[in-house]
Amino acid sequence: MRRYFSQIWYEMRHQPLVMWISVGGTALAIFMVMVLFTVDRVSFVPAPPEDNRDRMMVGFGVDLHFENGSISSLLSDTGVKKLYSKVKGIKYLSFTNAPETKDVGSDGRIVTEMSVRGVDDVYWKMFGIRFQSGHPFTAGDVESGSRVAVIAMSRARELFNDDEVRGRTIYINQLPYRVTGVVEDVSPFFTFAHSDVWVPYRKDTPNEYSEFVGNTTPLMELESKEVIPLVKREVKARYERLNKKLGEEGSSLIYHQEPFTLAEYIGNNGNNNDPDPDSARMGTWYIYAVLLLLPAMNISSMTRSRLRRRVSEIGVRRALGATRRDILGQFLVENLVMTVAGTVAGVLFSLLFCKLYITTFFPMENAGTWQLIKGGPSFSLIFNWETLGMAAFFCLVLNILSTILPAWKASRENPAEAISGKHD
Amino acid sequence: MCNEWRDNIWLILELVVVSVAMVVVMMNVVCNIELKTRPMGIGPVDDIYVASYSELNEESPGYVDYGERKAEFISRDIRRVTAALRRNQYVEKAGLVQNGIPFTLNYIGNYREFVVNGDSLRYFFNMRQMSPEAAEILGLEGSSGFSAADVKAALERGEVVISDYVFGEEEKPYDVRRLVGQNYVSETEDGVTVRRIGAISSFMRRFQYEPHRNGMMILPVNEGAGGNLAIYSNLVIKVRPGTGKRFLESLQSQPTLASGNVFLKTPVNLEAKRKDVSAKHDTRFNLFVACMFFLLMIIFLGILGTFWFRIRQREGEIALRRVTGATRGDIFRRILSESMLLLVIATIPAILLDVLLLYRNMSLMNGSRLSIQEVFWISGALTFLVMTLSILLGAWFPASRAMRIHPAEALKEE
Numbered sequence: 095m096r097r098y099f100s101q102i103w104y105e106m107r108h109q110p111l112v113m114w115i116s117v118g119g120t121a122l123a124i125f126m127v128m129v130l131f132t133v134d135r136v137s138f139v140p141a142p143p144e145d146n147r148d149r150m151m152v153g154f155g156v157d158l159h160f161e162n163g164s165i166s167s168l169l170s171d172t173g174v175k176k177l178y179s180k181v182k183g184i185k186y187l188s189f190t191n192a193p194e195t196k197d198v199g200s201d202g203r204i205v206t207e208m209s210v211r212g213v214d215d216v217y218w219k220m221f222g223i224r225f226q227s228g229h230p231f232t233a234g235d236v237e238s239g240s241r242v243a244v245i246a247m248s249r250a251r252e253l254f255n256d257d258e259v260r261g262r263t264i265y266i267n268q269l270p271y272r273v274t275g276v277v278e279d280v281s282p283f284f285t286f287a288h289s290d291v292w293v294p295y296r297k298d299t300p301n302e303y304s305e306f307v308g309n310t311t312p313l314m315e316l317e318s319k320e321v322i323p324l325v326k327r328e329v330k331a332r333y334e335r336l337n338k339k340l341g342e343e344g345s346s347l348i349y350h351q352e353p354f355t356l357a358e359y360i361g362n363n364g365n366n367n368d369p370d371p372d373s374a375r376m377g378t379w380y381i382y383a384v385l386l387l388l389p390a391m392n393i394s395s396m397t398r399s400r401l402r403r404r405v406s407e408i409g410v411r412r413a414l415g416a417t418r419r420d421i422l423g424q425f426l427v428e429n430l431v432m433t434v435a436g437t438v439a440g441v442l443f444s445l446l447f448c449k450l451y452i453t454t455f456f457p458m459e460n461a462g463t464w465q466l467i468k469g470g471p472s473f474s475l476i477f478n479w480e481t482l483g484m485a486a487f488f489c490l491v492l493n494i495l496s497t498i499l500p501a502w503k504a505s506r507e508n509p510a511e512a513i514s515g516k517h518d
Numbered sequence: 519m520c521n522e523w524r525d526n527i528w529l530i531l532e533l534v535v536v537s538v539a540m541v542v543v544m545m546n547v548v549c550n551i552e553l554k555t556r557p558m559g560i561g562p563v564d565d566i567y568v569a570s571y572s573e574l575n576e577e578s579p580g581y582v583d584y585g586e587r588k589a590e591f592i593s594r595d596i597r598r599v600t601a602a603l604r605r606n607q608y609v610e611k612a613g614l615v616q617n618g619i620p621f622t623l624n625y626i627g628n629y630r631e632f633v634v635n636g637d638s639l640r641y642f643f644n645m646r647q648m649s650p651e652a653a654e655i656l657g658l659e660g661s662s663g664f665s666a667a668d669v670k671a672a673l674e675r676g677e678v679v680i681s682d683y684v685f686g687e688e689e690k691p692y693d694v695r696r697l698v699g700q701n702y703v704s705e706t707e708d709g710v711t712v713r714r715i716g717a718i719s720s721f722m723r724r725f726q727y728e729p730h731r732n733g734m735m736i737l738p739v740n741e742g743a744g745g746n747l748a749i750y751s752n753l754v755i756k757v758r759p760g761t762g763k764r765f766l767e768s769l770q771s772q773p774t775l776a777s778g779n780v781f782l783k784t785p786v787n788l789e790a791k792r793k794d795v796s797a798k799h800d801t802r803f804n805l806f807v808a809c810m811f812f813l814l815m816i817i818f819l820g821i822l823g824t825f826w827f828r829i830r831q832r833e834g835e836i837a838l839r840r841v842t843g844a845t846r847g848d849i850f851r852r853i854l855s856e857s858m859l860l861l862v863i864a865t866i867p868a869i870l871l872d873v874l875l876l877y878r879n880m881s882l883m884n885g886s887r888l889s890i891q892e893v894f895w896i897s898g899a900l901t902f903l904v905m906t907l908s909i910l911l912g913a914w915f916p917a918s919r920a921m922r923i924h925p926a927e928a929l930k931e932e
Contacts, residue, residue, distance in 0.1 A: 111822075115823040116823070118819065119816070119820075119823075122815055199774065205774050205783050267575060268572070268574045388813070389819075391528065391531065392532065392820040395528045395823070396824065399823075399824065399828075457798050457801050
């Protein structure tokens with residue numbers, strides 16, 4: 095290995111610009127790919143408080159067909175119970191209402207719009223949302239429809255200029271709610287854990303068209319991610335059983351492979367569609383391929399030029415007994431060292447960029463909410479073993495793409511011709 | 519140059535791939551820039567705030583039951599709250615609107631058929647309502663011969679304002695001016711109202727990336743005693759220049775502005791709303807620009823590295839040229855010409871590929887009103903231009919180096 099470093103050091107001294115271009119080009123390519131990869135993954139990599147993202151599933155809604163029409167809607171609590179309650183493999187089933195923007199104010203002072211999410215007591219077990227003071231509301235609060243609330247710290251300060259607001263009253267759509275707890279702010283990167291205010295889940299009132307139609311979003315934490323296919327199979331079987339009964343009434347539930355994993359949920363366009371995360375993933379991989387292929391062409395061209403200057407050396411080494419494989423291996427490893435250096439620089443820059451400027455590329459729904467984020471995404475959200483693995487993979491691909499052809503060509507040099515200088 | 523044909527083929531191949539990718543990216547950028555820079559139909563929004571009204575819930579403490587006179591009392595309370603807001607020291611003007619705030623995606627679609635001189639003119643529009651003050655605050659521009667003052671005056675007279683809009687058949691579009699003076703008839707629960715169409719304004723787009731373009735009709739909002747004001751009205755507020763922060767602080771330091779069951783929510787800066795509604799599109803636009811920058815950097819580095827190497831290998835040849843009378847300028851121009859020749863050679867297959875893949879690809883248009891041919895050729899030309907710059911920049915350093923080669927020293931080494 096020392097020999098490789100000596101050789102690289104020699105080339106760096108004699109061809110500094112070309113070496114820096116090779117390393118810089120690699121760093122730029124890896125930077126670009128890693129930024130896109132990280133932005134793409136931020137919505138579903140497990141990180142606190144949504145540590146369970148890889149084993150989390152969501153009931154997107156219901157697609158109900160009648161003889162003369164159809165309804166696409168969120169589920170009702172009755173529908174959730176019929177489809178997801180006591181399914182083997184589901185550890186927690188939480189009933190939630192999708193977040194709504196409501197007027198929130200303190201006694202007679204500020205009235206502003208905040209995101210308010212209805213959740214049950216199970217929700218607090220699913221997510222690692224940290225309480226600064228107080229406690230979540232209980233199953234009893236949910237059952238009785240108590241006017242209690244949990245509020246995010248920055249929002250509590252906005253309303254009261256104070257962190258310790260437990261026991262005080264906030265007004266949500268002009269109705270008084272008693273604050274039972276104050277939690278640390280949850281970044282909007284976390285689709286289900288984020289909110290400004292949490293209130294008890296509101297049960298659905300019976301719908302005139304169907305008992306399945308309502309305003310509930312069921313969240314599920316599975317025992318492990320391995321049981322995902324098992325849960326899908328069981329839910330599909332429940333759809334079939336329910337449809338036998340519904341068929342007699344002239345209606346049917348259309349199965350769209352629910353419940354969804356987080357990746358399926360984020361990529362879905364509505365509850366009339368089957369999830370298709372593979373197409374989106376393919377598109378992303380095409381972009382990665384272009385982003386890696388072009389720099390690889392560049393580096394390959396330069397590697398070829400560099401190796402051309404070392405033809406005599408190759409001839410001597412071959413004359414002294416080095417096999418073609420030795421020559422090929424030598425150049426692959428030499429280039430790998432440089433690719434690794436470029437990759438490390440690219441990954442570090444991509445992390446810094448994602449930490450500071452991820453919203454430049456992250457598709458935000460509401461820029462105002464994002465202005466509240468202090469310090470960008472947490473480190474665990476943008477860097478994990480998977481990111482590291484992907485960086486190593488991209489590094490290897492780039493190295494092979496850029497070196498294999500010139501190195502293979504160099505290894506096939508005839509020793510006599512190489513020493514005499516007769517070569518292409 | 520022919521001696522390095524392998525390297526050159528490699529470079530040409532790279533340039534072809536990059537230019538095809540670049541044209542795709544450039545088409546998106548061109549369409550988005552065309553959309554973003556299209557007039558919004560209103561003036562600057564930095565010092566403009568928007569606030570909405572809300573009313574107490576029946577279960578709220580302090581709720582007053584107005585019974586059947588609810589609508590009347592809500593109108594009265596809105597007027598009182600608005601008057602209190604106007605007394606704020608930082609407020610210059612304030613006016614009421616309904617579905618009239620830019621940078622919100624609400625759309626109340628409608629159409630009316632007008633018969634003018636025997637022609638049946640069907641005008642599709644987004645229905646908005648504005649007080650004359652609101653139109654002035656938003657800087658609603660006049661159009662088709664009407665000024666902003668004409669627009670305000672029409673609303674003051676209780677007339678309807680319509681926007682400029684090319685409508686009718688594509689081959690024979692109607693002139694929107696033919697509708698001025700016509701009567702607009704609306705039927706509500708309160709009865710039939712007839713209003714004259716009094717002026718033409720610019721079309722107020724909902725957000726910067728909105729490709730959709732049709733008409734807009736503005737009905738006047740009467741803030742006076744007889745006017746019926748709805749709780750879903752919004753208030754547009756123009757504050758004194760640069761006092762936005764102090765204006766908000768002044769509101770927060772006092773009890774919420776309220777009268778009866780009606781209260782005013784915290785105002786939001788219109789510029790913040792603009793950022794909000796464009797956020798998703800902006801990130802996509804940023805991504806395209808970043809890709810463009812990346813592709814240009816790749817070309818720059820590729821040309822720089824290859825030519826740097828090439829110059830080192832051709833030091834002897836360059837020295838010989840110098841000895842036989844070539845000036846430094848000749849050497850410099852020769853290197854740049856070689857790099858440009860590569861681009862020209864790469865451009866031919868690139869154009870063929872581009873035409874084959876993109877010339878009819880409407881999905882790249884993003885709703886731009888330019889034709890696909892215009893977008894294609896503009897993008898192609900811009901791609902060629904930026905690639906030329908990138909290549910010249912990449913070849914500049916090696917060419918400068920070649921220019922400085924001392925003939926005697928280079929030949930001695932040979």
